[in-house]
Amino acid sequence: MRIIIINGPNLNLLGKREPEVYGNKTFEDYYSELQFRFKEVELEYYQSNIEGELISKLQEVGFEYDGIVLNAAAYTHTSVGIGDAVKAIETPVVEVHISNTHKREDFRHVSYISPNAKGVILGFGLQSYDLAIRSFL
Numbered sequence: 001m002r003i004i005i006i007n008g009p010n011l012n013l014l015g016k017r018e019p020e021v022y023g024n025k026t027f028e029d030y031y032s033e034l035q036f037r038f039k040e041v042e043l044e045y046y047q048s049n050i051e052g053e054l055i056s057k058l059q060e061v062g063f064e065y066d067g068i069v070l071n072a073a074a075y076t077h078t079s080v081g082i083g084d085a086v087k088a089i090e091t092p093v094v095e096v097h098i099s100n101t102h103k104r105e106d107f108r109h110v111s112y113i114s115p116n117a118k119g120v121i122l123g124f125g126l127q128s129y130d131l132a133i134r135s136f137l
């Protein structure tokens with residue numbers, strides 16, 4: 001089982017960024033825990049702050065891997081291009097968010113990913129990623 005986690009803009013700042021919303025653990029530390037917890041999974045992690053790079057990564061893995069866990073971060077709410085990429089590829093995408101975006105500002109209630117995602121997991125903190133990986137197993 002080959003699964004990739006793709007993180008969008010500003011998620012490289014986890015641990016430092018708005019800890020009251022996103023917690024104080026870095027994604028690298030959390031990712032080591034995931035690798036330990038899901039030894040049976042061939043897990044990969046990719047992060048970019050650049051919309052086009054996220055689209056290229058989705059295209060690259062989207063016909064090869066068994067699952068994609070995608071937190072497109074702010075691009076979730078703006079990117080027709082990422083939404084189209086999720087539609088174009090074959091690998092199922094589970095959309096995740098650390099925070100419950102529906103409890104936050106109105107502009108975060110819209111997602112260009114959800115209509116083409118296999119499912120959506122949000123609001124469970126970093127554990128949202130655990131749940132997304134589990135959904136593929």
Ligand code: DQA
Nearest residue numbers: 071073074097098099101108
């Ligand atoms: C986020 C929610 C988005 O609204 C925000 O822009 C992010 C992170 C989350 O994981 O809660 O950067 O995707």
